[in-house]
Amino acid sequence: MDELLKQFALYFPELNNALGSGIMIFLRLVGMMRLAPVLSKSEIPAMVKISFAIITTVILVGVIKPTPPPDGTPVYLCMFLNFMFGVIIGFVANCVLAAILAGGDMINTQMGLSSAMVMDPSTKSQVSVMANFFSVLALLIFMYSGGVYWLFNALIKSFELFPMYMVNFHFEKIINVQYLSDITANVLFMGLHIAGPILLATLAQDIILGIISKTAPQVNVFTLSFLFKPVMGAFILIVILPMLINVITDYLVSFAGIF
Numbered sequence: 001m002d003e004l005l006k007q008f009a010l011y012f013p014e015l016n017n018a019l020g021s022g023i024m025i026f027l028r029l030v031g032m033m034r035l036a037p038v039l040s041k042s043e044i045p046a047m048v049k050i051s052f053a054i055i056t057t058v059i060l061v062g063v064i065k066p067t068p069p070p071d072g073t074p075v076y077l078c079m080f081l082n083f084m085f086g087v088i089i090g091f092v093a094n095c096v097l098a099a100i101l102a103g104g105d106m107i108n109t110q111m112g113l114s115s116a117m118v119m120d121p122s123t124k125s126q127v128s129v130m131a132n133f134f135s136v137l138a139l140l141i142f143m144y145s146g147g148v149y150w151l152f153n154a155l156i157k158s159f160e161l162f163p164m165y166m167v168n169f170h171f172e173k174i175i176n177v178q179y180l181s182d183i184t185a186n187v188l189f190m191g192l193h194i195a196g197p198i199l200l201a202t203l204a205q206d207i208i209l210g211i212i213s214k215t216a217p218q219v220n221v222f223t224l225s226f227l228f229k230p231v232m233g234a235f236i237l238i239v240i241l242p243m244l245i246n247v248i249t250d251y252l253v254s255f256a257g258i259f
Contacts, residue, residue: 021066024082024164026057029155031086035094036151037142056152063156069165078165085162089154092183093147096255097138099187100248103194104134110195110202111233112226134194138248145252190251194244201236202229 030053033039039049069075108130127135142148192199205228237244 018061018066020069021064021164022057022061024078025060025064025159026053027079028082028086028158028164029053029056029060031083032090032151032155034087035090037093037097038139038148039151040090040094060156064159067163067165073165074167077167081162081167082164085158086155089151089158093151093154095183095187096252097135097142099190099251100134100138100194101131102187102191104128104131106191106195107134107198107233107237110199110229112229137245138252141245141248142252145249147252150255194247197240198233198236201232205229205232 033049033053069078105128108128111130209228
């Protein structure tokens with residue numbers, strides 16, 4: 001079999017280079033689709049994802065010039081590294097949207113809707129109502145602002161930063177570990193930034209109810225809080241939603257340059 005492959009590479013060098021490059025591009029693309037927003041949704045059938053990856057790979061082979069692998073290159077190691085590099089691209093993009101999802105979880109808790117959980121078919125797990133709402137909203141804004149284009153632009157640029165047949169490399173020169181830690185730490189900060197208005201409104205409501213409980217002990221403040229918190233949170237959310245959409249859009253666009 002090895003002799004047959006050597007003869008094939010000898011008689012059809014260009015086709016052999018295109019096939020080798022196509023396999024590496026396909027694996028990096030599949031790794032990115034494993035975690036990237038929109039592309040990783042389980043609602044999309046696996047056959048559609050594979051077909052899309054194959055068609056995109058054929059197109060990218062024409063964009064990225066196929067090069068022959070250096071002599072002695074471990075092919076299986078190159079395949080693994082390309083897949084993992086695609087996973088890192090998808091992970092970074094997923095962290096951007098995870099911050100918005102964290103804001104939805106905070107809002108859900110402050111509105112007293114922690115017990116209201118729904119089944120998310122994407123993750124096959126129970127998620128909060130507001131987190132599910134903000135997840136869909138973030139995906140729509142991500143697609144509207146050109147997020148899918150940023151992902152594929154990052155995939156193409158990644159072959160300049162990390163060639164498909166590179167084996168000997170310094171991890172810290174290829175991937176900025178400090179940036180990865182900053183973007184994951186930014187999840188909590190951006191979540192608080194999104195949930196801030198509702199957190200302040202519910203805090204003011206708790207203070208008012210606390211004053212009422214001191215001045216009129218006969219009033220059952222604990223029961224009233226279950227009624228007022230969801231109503232107050234929904235009202236504040238409706239009022240600030242246009243501004244919130246602009247904040248989320250600016251947040252996503254600010255990451256366009258890193259892809």
